[in-house]
Amino acid sequence: xxIHFWLRAEVKPLEKRTPITPENAKQLIAQGHTISVEKSAxxxxxxxxxxxxxxxxxxxxxxESAPEGTIILGLKELPDSKSPLKHxxxxxxxxxxxxxxxxxxxxxxxxxxxxxxxxxxxxxxxGRRVAAFGRSAGFIGAALGVKxxxxxxxxxxxxxxxxxxxxxxxxxxxVRGDLKKAFEKTQKAPKVMVMGAxxxxxxxxVDFLEQAGVKDIVRWDLPExxxxxxxxxxxxxxxxxxxxxxxxxxxxxxxxxxILQEKRNLSVVVDVSCDTSNPFNPVPxxxxxxxxxxxxIRVMPKTQTxxxxxxxxxxxxxxxxxxxxxxxFSVLITPHLAILGNSPVWTRAVSLFTEKCALAQQNAAPTxxx
Numbered sequence: 001x002x003i004h005f006w007l008r009a010e011v012k013p014l015e016k017r018t019p020i021t022p023e024n025a026k027q028l029i030a031q032g033h034t035i036s037v038e039k040s041a042x043x044x045x046x047x048x049x050x051x052x053x054x055x056x057x058x059x060x061x062x063x064e065s066a067p068e069g070t071i072i073l074g075l076k077e078l079p080d081s082k083s084p085l086k087h088x089x090x091x092x093x094x095x096x097x098x099x100x101x102x103x104x105x106x107x108x109x110x111x112x113x114x115x116x117x118x119x120x121x122x123x124x125x126x127g128r129r130v131a132a133f134g135r136s137a138g139f140i141g142a143a144l145g146v147k148x149x150x151x152x153x154x155x156x157x158x159x160x161x162x163x164x165x166x167x168x169x170x171x172x173x174x175v176r177g178d179l180k181k182a183f184e185k186t187q188k189a190p191k192v193m194v195m196g197a198x199x200x201x202x203x204x205x206v207d208f209l210e211q212a213g214v215k216d217i218v219r220w221d222l223p224e225x226x227x228x229x230x231x232x233x234x235x236x237x238x239x240x241x242x243x244x245x246x247x248x249x250x251x252x253x254x255x256x257x258x259i260l261q262e263k264r265n266l267s268v269v270v271d272v273s274c275d276t277s278n279p280f281n282p283v284p285x286x287x288x289x290x291x292x293x294x295x296x297i298r299v300m301p302k303t304q305t306x307x308x309x310x311x312x313x314x315x316x317x318x319x320x321x322x323x324x325x326x327x328x329f330s331v332l333i334t335p336h337l338a339i340l341g342n343s344p345v346w347t348r349a350v351s352l353f354t355e356k357c358a359l360a361q362q363n364a365a366p367t368x369x370x
Contacts, residue, residue, distance in 0.1 A: 002032045003340055004070045006087075007050075008063045009040035012076040014292050016044040016164065016322035017133075017329075019075050019090075019119070024334040026053035031338055036070075038062060044322035063087070071340060075119075076316060084112025090340075093118045094315075096356050097247065100277035106360035109353075117349045122336065129200075130345055131332035136318035136325040137272050138204030138244050139168060142192070143175050144312050144320075145240045145270035146212060148296050149190050150178035152267055158296040158310050165321045172211045179212065191265065193218040193235055195254060196244035201272055205242050230254045230282070236264035243283050247275045254282045260300055260309055267307035268296075274315040286311040292320065 005028070007020060020028075022045060025035050036058045037050040047057050061079070063072045066087060074091040085108045093116050095102035109116055122130050148159040165171045183189055192209055196202040197219035209217050218238055225232075230252045235241050236259060243254065260266070275281045276289050286299050290313050300309035318325035336345055 001342070002034065003337075004034045004036070004067065005337065006058075006063050006066045006070045006072050007035060007037045007055075008072055008074045009038040009060045010042065010074060010076055011061075011079045012316065015076050015316055015319050016042055017075055017316070017319050017326045018043050018045055019073055019326070019329060019333060020337070021045060021327055021330040022049040022053045022055070024330045025050060025055055027334060028338055029054045033338070036066070044326055073337075082108065085109045085114035085116075086112040088115040088117060090117045090119060090337075092120050094120075096121060096352065097275070097278055099275075103360035103363045106357050110357050110361065115350065116353050117340075117346065118353070119333070121352055122333075122345050122349055125344065130336055131329055132200060133318040133325055133329055134200035135204035135207075136321065136328065138194075138201035138206075138242070139208040140171065140317040140320045141201075141244070141270045141272035141312065141314075142194070142205035142208040142242055143171050143212070144295055144314070144317075145242055145268050146175050146190060146192070146209070146214065147178055148310050148312060149240050149268045150175075150182040152307065152310070153182040153186050153188065154178075156302070156308075158298055159312070160295075161293050162295055162320065163292075164319075167324050168208075168321055171321060172208065175208075175212050179214075189216065190214060190239040191216040191218065191237070192240040192242065193220065193238035194242045194244060195220050195235075196246070196273075197221050199244060199246065201244040201246075202242075205244055205272070231256050231259040233259065233262075236260065236262060236266040239265050240268040240270065241266055242270045242272060244272050245282065247273060247278060247280060247282065250280045251282055253284050255285060257285055260285065260306075264306055267309055269309065269311045271311065271313040272317065274313050276313055276315075283311075285309070286313060289313045289315050 035055045037055045038058055039047050039060045051057050072087045072089045095105045124130055151159045192214055194202050194205045197206055198221040235255050271283045296310040296312045298308055298310050302308040
């Protein structure tokens, strides 16, 4: 069955990624599908590149008037609104784990008779995600964590604004330079701990650390935490802690404000998972996400006995290397888009949406993170 896809322009500040590249759009068009692409000056791929492969270029933000039956394709959140959503949307909704405003968003779909097919929850028969930015997120999160640690050693400050990189090699080279400068000044190298090191995201973090030349890497996953309960003192013995777990239910915090009062080495926390507004956030030492403009926030000052603690919590890390991460994701998602609605992957996504909508309707007191 031929599908009309509508690639919307992203409204999230500094988001440059795309879920589908022109090369893969061309494949879908060759299979008989139609693709409309909203104009975007921020996207890492130009409008002309899409037009050259047969996509129709349409106005920015016009998806609401798309014909009935059109699939609206994106990555991050929709514009703030309370208007009903009548189309089928494919994007990261960030609302199935009761994040701030989760029920309000789902009620928009309910009132408009629309559907959310959440990219985070497209899984195969074994429950593995069919497409994800996890590796890139972990890779870039580790890079920014180490950069922040180097900045602390060199200036005592938090990491300043970061700009986009052409590819991951350029990012690695940049951080290797930072590490060299920090070592020359302090004769210190960071000890970095990765939580969730066996997952896609955690492997990305470890990959970066190895490429950057970090020698002291502590890898933790289920075997190290099974039968135990946080907070874990091992975390504050590291200089940099990178949280890469997939939060699927209630767990005790890995660290908290109390353990950070103890004598420690820890000075940088990178929460790649970004479950900031989740009631079971395992890193409950901060309350707001950060951005490429302001990558980290200082949650604890330096004292006579302890270094400061800076937190990085950017919920679109792969956009720092936007073209490379977009290509990786697009290759993975395209085969599934070609059969949208006609595979167990999509059937499961619809069932989960229906289940979460029922929960939202039961929730009488909508909450939103402040």
